[in-house]
Amino acid sequence: MKSFKIFIILILIVSVASAQKDTSMKGMDMGGMKMDSSRAMMMNSQYSLDLPMNRDGSGTSWVPDESPMYGYMFHGKKWMTMIHGDIFIRYNNQDVFKSGSRGGSKFDAPSMIMLMTQRPVGKNGLFSINTMFSFDPFLVGPGGYPLLFQTGESYKGNKLVDRQHPHDLFAQISPNYTQRIAKDADLSVSIGYPGEPALGPPVFMHRLSGMNDPDAPLTHHYSDATHITFGVATVGFRYKDVKLEGSAFTGREPDEFRYNFDKPRFDSYSFRLSYNPSSAWALQVSNGWLHSPEDLEPLQNVDRFTASAIYTKTLNYDSYIATTLIYGQNHFSDNGKTLPSVLLESSWQMHKTAVYGRYEYVKKDAEELDLAGTYPANPNFTINALTLGINHLLATFGQTNLAGGIQGTVDISPTQVRNLYGTAPVAVEVYLRISPSIMMMGHHKDKMAGMDM
Numbered sequence: 001m002k003s004f005k006i007f008i009i010l011i012l013i014v015s016v017a018s019a020q021k022d023t024s025m026k027g028m029d030m031g032g033m034k035m036d037s038s039r040a041m042m043m044n045s046q047y048s049l050d051l052p053m054n055r056d057g058s059g060t061s062w063v064p065d066e067s068p069m070y071g072y073m074f075h076g077k078k079w080m081t082m083i084h085g086d087i088f089i090r091y092n093n094q095d096v097f098k099s100g101s102r103g104g105s106k107f108d109a110p111s112m113i114m115l116m117t118q119r120p121v122g123k124n125g126l127f128s129i130n131t132m133f134s135f136d137p138f139l140v141g142p143g144g145y146p147l148l149f150q151t152g153e154s155y156k157g158n159k160l161v162d163r164q165h166p167h168d169l170f171a172q173i174s175p176n177y178t179q180r181i182a183k184d185a186d187l188s189v190s191i192g193y194p195g196e197p198a199l200g201p202p203v204f205m206h207r208l209s210g211m212n213d214p215d216a217p218l219t220h221h222y223s224d225a226t227h228i229t230f231g232v233a234t235v236g237f238r239y240k241d242v243k244l245e246g247s248a249f250t251g252r253e254p255d256e257f258r259y260n261f262d263k264p265r266f267d268s269y270s271f272r273l274s275y276n277p278s279s280a281w282a283l284q285v286s287n288g289w290l291h292s293p294e295d296l297e298p299l300q301n302v303d304r305f306t307a308s309a310i311y312t313k314t315l316n317y318d319s320y321i322a323t324t325l326i327y328g329q330n331h332f333s334d335n336g337k338t339l340p341s342v343l344l345e346s347s348w349q350m351h352k353t354a355v356y357g358r359y360e361y362v363k364k365d366a367e368e369l370d371l372a373g374t375y376p377a378n379p380n381f382t383i384n385a386l387t388l389g390i391n392h393l394l395a396t397f398g399q400t401n402l403a404g405g406i407q408g409t410v411d412i413s414p415t416q417v418r419n420l421y422g423t424a425p426v427a428v429e430v431y432l433r434i435s436p437s438i439m440m441m442g443h444h445k446d447k448m449a450g451m452d453m
Contacts, residue, residue, distance in 0.1 A: 043073075043080065043082075044118075044126070046116055046118055046126075046128040046130060046176060047060055047126070047128070047176060047178050047186075047188050047190075047236070047238075048126070048178055048180075048186050048188070048238060049120070049124070049126050049178070049180055049186070050180065050184065050186065051238075052065055053069065053082075054066070054067050054068070054069060055067075055276065055282075057201070057202030057203075057206055057207075057282075058196055058202040058203040058205075058206040058224075058227055059172075059174075059190075059192075059195065059196030059197070059198070059202075059203075059227065059234075060176075060188070060190055060196070060198060060234055060236055060245060061196075061198075061200075061201060061202045061272075061274065061284065062202075062243065062274045062276055062282045062284070063202055063206075063207070063208070063282050063310055063312070064276065064278075064279060064280050064281055064282045064310055064311065064312040065276065065279040065280075066279045066280050066312045066313060066314045066320070067208055067312045067320075067322070068208075068314065068317075068318075068320060068438050068439070069082075069084075069438070069439045070084055070435060070436045070437065070438055070439065071083055071084035071436045071439060072084075072399055072436055073439060078119045078120075079117050079118070079119045080117065080118055080119070081115065081116065081117040081118075082114075082115075082116045082117075083113070083114065083115050083116075083436070084113070084114045084116075084436060085111070085112050085113030085114055085435065085436070086111065086112065086205075086211070086433055086434065086435035086436075087109055087110070087111035087135075087139075087433070087434050087435075088109060088110050088111070088214040088431045088432070088433050089109045089431060089432045089433075089434070090107070090108065090109065090110075090214055090429055090430060090431030090432070091105070091106075091107050091429065091430050091431075092105060092106050092107075092108065092145060092146060092214075092427070092429045093105040093146075093427060093428050093429070094146040094147060094148050094162070094425070094427045095148065095422070095425045095426070095427065096426050096427065096428050097422075097425070097426055099421070099422025099423065099424070099425045099426075100413075100418075100419075100420050100421040100422035100425055101420055102148060102162045102420050102421050103146065103148060103162075103425060103427075104146030104162070104163075105146065106145055106146055108139060108140045108141070108145050109135075109139035109140070110134075110136060110139070110140055110145070110214050111134060111135045111136065111139060112132060112133070112134045112167065112171065112205055113132070113133050113134075113135075114130070114131065114132045114133075114172075115130075115131045115132075116128065116129070116130045116131070117129050121177075124179060124180035124181075125177070125178070125179050125180075126177070126178040126179075126180075127175070127176070127177050128175070128176045128177075128178075129173075129174065129175050129176070130172055130174045130176065131172055131173050131174070132171040132172035133169060133170060133171060134166070134167035134168065134169060134171050135169070136166035136167045136168075136169075136258070137166055137168070137169050137258040137259060140166040141166065142155060142166060142256060142258060143155050143160075143163065143166075144160055144163040144164050144165045144166050145163060145164050145166075146162065146163055147162065147163060147164040147215055147216070147218075148162050148409075148411050148421065148425055148427060149162065149218050149362075149364070149369075149383050149385065149411055149421075150162060150163060150164045150216065150218055150220075151221065151364060151368050151369060151370075152164075152165060152220065152221035152225060152253070153165040153253050153254070153256070153294070153295075154256065154294070154295055154296050155256045156256070157296070158370075159296060159370045161369055161370045164215065164216045164220075166258055167228060167258075168194065168228055168254050168258045168259075169258055169259050170194060170259075170261065171194060171227070171228045172192060172194055172195055172196065172227075172228070173192065173193055173194065173195070174190055174191065174192035174193075174195040174196075174232075175190075175191055176188060176189065176190040176191075177189050184239060184240045185237075185238060185239045185240075186237075186238050187235075187236070187237055187238075188234075188235070188236045188237075188238070189233075189234070189235055189236075190232070190233070190234040190235075190236070191232065191233055191234075192229065192231075192232035192233075192234075193230060193231055193232070193261065193264060194228050194229055194230045194231075194232070194254075194261075194262075195229060195231075195232035195234075195249075196226060196227045196228070196229060196232065197226055197229055197232050197234060197247035197248075197249040197268075197270050197288065198234050198236070198245035198246060198247045198270050198271060198272035198286065199226050199247065199270040199272060199286050199287075199288040199304065199306065200223045200224040200225075200226065200272075200284075200286055200288075200304075200306045200308070200326075200328070201223060201224055201284055201306065201308035201310065201324065201326055202224070202310075203224045203227035204216055204217055204220065204224060207310065207322070207324050207345070208312060208320070208322035208347060208349075209310070209322040209323055209324040209345045209346050209347050209356075210324065210345045210347070210356075210358065211347070212347055212354050212356045212389060212391055212405065212433070213345070213356060213358060213387060213389060213407065214429060214431055214433075215387075215409075215429075217343050217345075217358065217360055218341075218360050218362050218383065218385055219326065219328055219341035219342070219343045219360055219362050221330070222304070222306075222328035222329060222330055222339070222340075222341040222362065223304075223306045223308070223326050223327075223328030223341065223343070224306075224326075224328075225253070226249070226270075226288065226290075228254055229249045229250055230250050230252075230254065230261060230262035230263070230264055231249055231250040231263075231264025231265060231266055232247055232248075232249040232250070233247065233248050233249070233266065234246070234247040235247075241275060241276045241277065242273070242274070242275050243272075243273070243274045243275075244271070244272075244273055244274075245271065245272045245273075245274070246269070246270070246271045247269065247270045247271075247272075248266045248268070248269055249266060249268050249269075249270070250262070250263075250264050250265040250266060250267065250268065251265070251267055251268035251290040251291035251292055251293050251301075251302075252265065252291075252292055252293060252294075252295065253293050253294060253295065255295060265291075267291040267292075268288065268289055268290045268291045269288070269289050270286060270287065270288035270289070271286060271287060272284055272285070272286035273285050273286070280311055280312055280313055281309065281310070281311055282309075282310040282312075283308070283309050283310075284306070284307070284308050285306070285307045286305070286306050286307075287303070287304065287305050287306075288303070288304040289301070289303055290302040290303070290304060297334070299334060300332060300333060300334045301332075301333040301334075302330050302331065302332055302333070303330070303331040303333075304328065304329070304330055304331075305328070305329050305331075306326065306327065306328045306329075307326075307327045308324065308325060308326040308327070309324070309325050310322070310323070310324045310325075311323045311324075316351075317438070318349070318351055318438050319349055319350050319351060320349050321346070321347070321348050321349075322346065322347050322349070323344075323345070323346040323347075324343070324344070324345050324346070325342075325343070325344050326341075326342070326343040326344075327340070327341070327342055328340070328341045328343075329341065335367075335378070337365065337380070339362075339363045339364065339365065339368075339380065340362075340363055341360070341361065341362040341363070342360070342361040342362075343358065343359070343360050343361075344358070344359045344360075345357065345358040345359070346358075352392055352393040353390065353391070353392045353393070354390065354391050354392075354403075354405075355389075355390050356388075356389050356390070356407075357386070357387060357388045357389070358385075358386070358387040359384075359385070359386050359387075360383070360384070360385045360386075361382070361383070361384055362382075362383050362385075363380050363381065363382055363383070364380070364381055364383060365378050365379065365380045365381065366378045366379055366381070369381065369417070371417070375416070379416065381414035381416060381417060382414055383411065383412070383413070383414060384411070384412040385409060385410070385411045385412070386409065386410050387407055387408070387409040388407065388408060389405060389406065389407025389408070389429075390405060390406065390407070391403045391404060391405025391406075391431075391433060392404060392405070394432075396437055399436055399437045400434065400435070400436060400437065401433075401434070401435050401436070401437045402432065402433075402434055403432070403433045403435075404431070404432055404433075405430075405431050405432075405433060406428070406429065406430050406431075407428070407429050408426060408427065408428050408429075409426070409427040409428075410424050410425075410426055410427075411424065411425050411427070412424055413425065
């Protein structure tokens, strides 16, 4: 019933957005230059000759066309290559005032780097390769980093609780082929080892609304945790601004050995319907049937439903507002429970300063928090978390930004576990973020002055 209500809400959002005239890109003032929408985007998507690269999210997901891109672009005679990534060098303290016993602190450096390359094949074909790597195994460590109320995956035979697992060194190696089959229509095939199935919104580190936050959301394993899957095959059909996709993939989460390639099983399935009603909106609804996702609970299967809406409004060439709303839920086969989650995150990027925030509502039971021995009846716990942060651009070297930031999180603990966590533990993080600077139409902003628009 909850899934149906969320789906109806998304339909209403689509209706409202579609009814409005899309003037967001036409005649937009780009730092003193006028820009017509028909010539706005100079780089095509990794998955379509007819769509802008700005629409590409993680995996085969979509983000709004108004999403600016951060990266380094290289053009060859046949190949076009883009590199994107970031690293947070930070101090993280998950319970500053020692209100409970489950907090922790750490110096670490979560990171990721993406390499994407593509070339046309004939007049209507497109071949691309997407890769992603993370240095978390080296710079975070195999046990992950402290994050109160976070759950998912395991280490040394124990569940990872109040910690975020590190990402694998090899996070994506995915060749893709797309064939234009008619005007405004194409068919695509994507293989990943590892890769990301058609399930959920773009993963958190690839959403503009969340990329300033070094932490994974507490709702990560309710909506976008399948972004590193060892064995994925996805087929997608697009007509204009609607895309329907289906995937067969390995349901098991990556194991604790973060340098290797896990066994592909192709025992799970998903579908996703995506719709971009205007240049500012990206909507999706998806469902996945995950076979035995957790290593410590091999007999447990999970049905995962997600729905999301992403809004991005460009204010200038380096300024924008990006907001994401995500509903995700897990239905567990062993106990019949359905546990929901809601995430709302937003980022206001100004010329050099970004202000951002994230609110999360999630239900996790005693088993999820590894408290089944304390609570044999396995009750559900409601967790609320609010994060606010700010960062400022300190320097730019070539096309690389160095930003300094600080953020704080307040978790409202469930009454039943306040003896462990305290009533409202406060987390604080201070960081330096190194990342590529913003691009516009495949050109760094320094090159825009000489462009013939």
